[in-house]
Amino acid sequence: MVTDSERSDPTRESSVLLRGLAILGCFDSPMPVITASAIVKQTGLPPATVHRILTILIEGGAVERVSRGSYRLGLKMWRLGSSVPQARVLRDVALPFLEDLYETTHEVVHLAVRDGLETLYIEKISGRGAVSVTSRVGRRLPLHATGPGKVLLAYGPRDVFDQLVARGLPALTPQTITDPDAIRRSIAEIRRSGYALSREESSVGTASVAAPIFGSLREIIASVSVVVPASTFNPWTLAPVVRAVALGISRGMGAPSR
Amino acid sequence: MVTDSERSDPTRESSVLLRGLAILGCFDSPMPVITASAIVKQTGLPPATVHRILTILIEGGAVERVSRGSYRLGLKMWRLGSSVPQARVLRDVALPFLEDLYETTHEVVHLAVRDGLETLYIEKISGRGAVSVTSRVGRRLPLHATGPGKVLLAYGPRDVFDQLVARGLPALTPQTITDPDAIRRSIAEIRRSGYALSREESSVGTASVAAPIFGSLREIIASVSVVVPASTFNPWTLAPVVRAVALGISRGMGAPSR
Incomplete structure (x- = not known):
């Protein structure tokens, strides 16, 4: 031997x-x-x-x-991919809530996590009548250019923000925020309101509301969002339901109520 | 160098x-x-x-x-896992139809493919009110013991059936079909009717209807199923909607209409 x-x-x-x-x-x-x-x-x-x-x-x-x-x-x-716990546990907890969100809005629903300096989409629910978006499960987009990404930035470690700014903020559309100070202001507003709005920042013709999902240490672990046509975007009706669903998933992931 | x-x-x-x-x-x-x-x-x-x-x-x-x-x-x-085309393309095509199926039934919806001699669940949709099943995405169960598995057997290569019988047909519940002749009869009935019924064959307390999804060469590529409590199981209302959804997904996967 x-x-x-x-x-x-x-x-x-x-x-x-x-x-x-x-x-x-x-x-x-x-x-x-x-x-x-x-x-x-x-x-x-x-x-x-x-x-x-x-x-x-x-x-x-x-x-x-x-x-x-x-x-x-x-x-x-x-x-093997479906066994990755960071995605699997979250997905299992989140899915019933994402279904509820889809049923009440009939719009595209996304679940995303941070993967380095990118927004990584790990779940997408959409019917055949929802707005057409190019997102797909497994796709990655820069953090600063998407609603969920801005949420992940707003509640994430400070050094992620610094690294992102150091790498540069490319524009995906004419509306993408590419100025570091503007992103800083956007993040402060997200932390104040508890949700992120994005109007044609990642793709022309769509808008979104995103809210944070927290874990047992109140650390940010993911973001849930709803994507709608920019032409009919009404954040004041969408934001409460997206936030409520994010709170439900957070509770399912062991986040303390406060 | x-x-x-x-x-x-x-x-x-x-x-x-x-x-x-x-x-x-x-x-x-x-x-x-x-x-x-x-x-x-x-x-x-x-x-x-x-x-x-x-x-x-x-x-x-x-x-x-x-x-x-x-x-x-x-x-x-x-x-990497989310890039596997056998699962990804199918999932992308199937998901809107699975949503429709969930919305019309409010029961657990599964999408499964054959992985060797096992049923591999690649998608699961369920709300919080649906029957509790132990299935999870990524789980594998023997082909003969599940509704989708029997569909995959019925339309799959003959040698898969022979290998499965040679390996043995373990019981997951008292209702699992463990006799090769009984499985053969069940398969003939599935090919005749176009769908599979399963009553507590994979888990006690649940029943399911499963139908085949075909690809562009009319080869079987997957199976869609709805799981309900065995106590309220009514296959005659469920079977048509499951079959209709399977036909829609098949068309999306390029199966020829006939």
Whole structure:
């Protein structure tokens, strides 16, 4: 038997695993199926390495070959993703409340968390009559440019705000707030009112109301929002129901009542 | 520069990557946080190897350390999971229809696909008033023991049925069909009627109606179902709406009308 110490070569092990994760990371893309040459381009790894690692990932069930040279992730990765507790526990607690919110508004409902400096959408509920938005579960947008993102910024760690400003505030639409002082004022207003308004800041033609979801230490863990056509936007009717739902989910996540 | 051919050692590479995937696979569990010792137990790998690989997986963002000796998957894995096209495309197409089904029934709605010999639940919609079921997104149950599973069996490849029978048909409740001939008859009836009924076959106290979702080649790709309390089960009112929704999703997935 070969013992573990005979086998181990930490540097080499690390490089192989990180390459494998880098190749898997290429599938975090709007394209469902990608080619080996796209992976070569994105990772900068030699084609022979990419092919060799893809073969192993297929053997391990992480990747599937769709046709010659085209690959997609396997259901194994979906199962792993659905096990991620930061998303799963929150989703399980939030879903009935999101259903209620959808039923009372019949508008697009989003649940989002912070992923670094981005808003990450982890749930979306919409009927066929709701406003058309380009959001999809798994999509990421900069924190400053979305309603839920501004909420996550307003209640999040100060250094996240500083990092975001240092990275720059790109405009997604002509209405996106790109001035650091304006974002600072927007955040102060959100902390005062308890909710965020966004009018065509992330996409032209839509507006949203977002409210914070807190955890057991009163830390911010997520944001719930409703997206409506900008033309019929009435925040004074939407804000109370979005806030009520956010409070309900917060209670479900163990946030103390005050 | 070290060239790729100087670096490569296919056997070694394969073993490291497959160990990494095996460790990630341990997180496909109902427990959100697991310990290194549980991973050692489940994989049979030496503790030093498990710790070394965990450290690399943390560096790559796949795993997070929760506390000393406890780990969970990172949001990166959630993003990858949400990119898996087999689940994502189907989910995006199906969700508005599932919402409609929930609104018209106010019962638990499931979307499931076949994962080997199991029913894998990839979407669940339920309000706070619906029947309490233990299902969760990501859960797997044997094909023969659930309504959606019987649908996936009825329209799936013949060898899946043979493999399932060869593996054995365990009972989840006293009503689970465990006799191969009875399952064969049940499948014939499903193909005749276009839907599956299940009365307390997967859990005591609940019943369901499930219907097939087809793709562009008329191949079965998923099953949609509604779960209700067994005491008030009325398949004759539920079956038409479940079938109509399954046909709508099938059309959205490109299935030919006939």
